[in-house]
Amino acid sequence: MSLLAVGISHQTAPVTLLEQVAMNGDDTVKTLHELLDCEHVSEALVLATCNRVEIFAEVDRFHGGVTDVSRVLARHAGAGVEDLSPYVTVHYEDQAIGHLCTVAAGLDSMVVGETQVLGQLRAAYALAQAEGTIGRELHPIAQRALRVGKRVHSETGIDRAGATLVSVALDRVTDRIGDLAGRPVLVVGAGSMGALAATTLARRGAAVTITSRTPGTALRLA
Secondary structure (H helix, E strand, O other), X not given: OEEEEEEEEOOOOOHHHHHHHOOOHHHHHHHHHHHHXXXXXXXXXXXXXXXXXXXXXXXXXXXHHHHHHHHHHHHHHXXXXXXXXXXXXXXXXXXXXXXXXXXXXXXXXXXXXXXHHHHHHHHHHHHHHHHOOOOOOHHHHHHHHHHHHHHHHHHOOOOHHHHHHHHHHHHHHHHHXXXXXXXXXXXXXXXXXXXHHHHHHXXXXXXXXXEOOOHHHHHHHO
16 A cells, blocks of 8 residues: 545645635545545545645555545535646655655645644544544554654744744834734634734734634634
């Protein structure tokens, strides 16, 4: 068996397509079990965030595995495999493991170094365990990726990059309109960038309102 990673992310796809393939918790559970019903897939983990949907699967052959996983992803998106294929990335064996570790460390994120994706991967791993879709092959790989992500953040200053980006942007806004303290500010989106922006704005005394396509996500961030 070999690890296969098939995904769509902000690196390759437009926002409209990311919204089309986005998954909530129920979607993810359904997708996990659909993957295990495939001929060439024996284990599966799905990482679904606002910026990516990545499927990590143990498969018995490369081409058959890519076909199986791509069909499941396309079916969820309500699209044809040929419609998604220009935007799909595929990694296999060692490259798939390397990609998972890169994602866990926040190196493939829209805001490089953000830590939210590490928690999202931990939750995806826990869900796959609960649903019984992960076994002896994927267990150690997922655990290794989580350790790598944690170590990268604890031993480097990479997680400061995202905060620095937000701070620079807000400094420019302040230069134009003055101090943000007490001013109403609307943050659109409750993903990693939205969370960083909302936290930084609150520290500067702004009156922050958060909106998101998923109300529950905005409420948790608020």
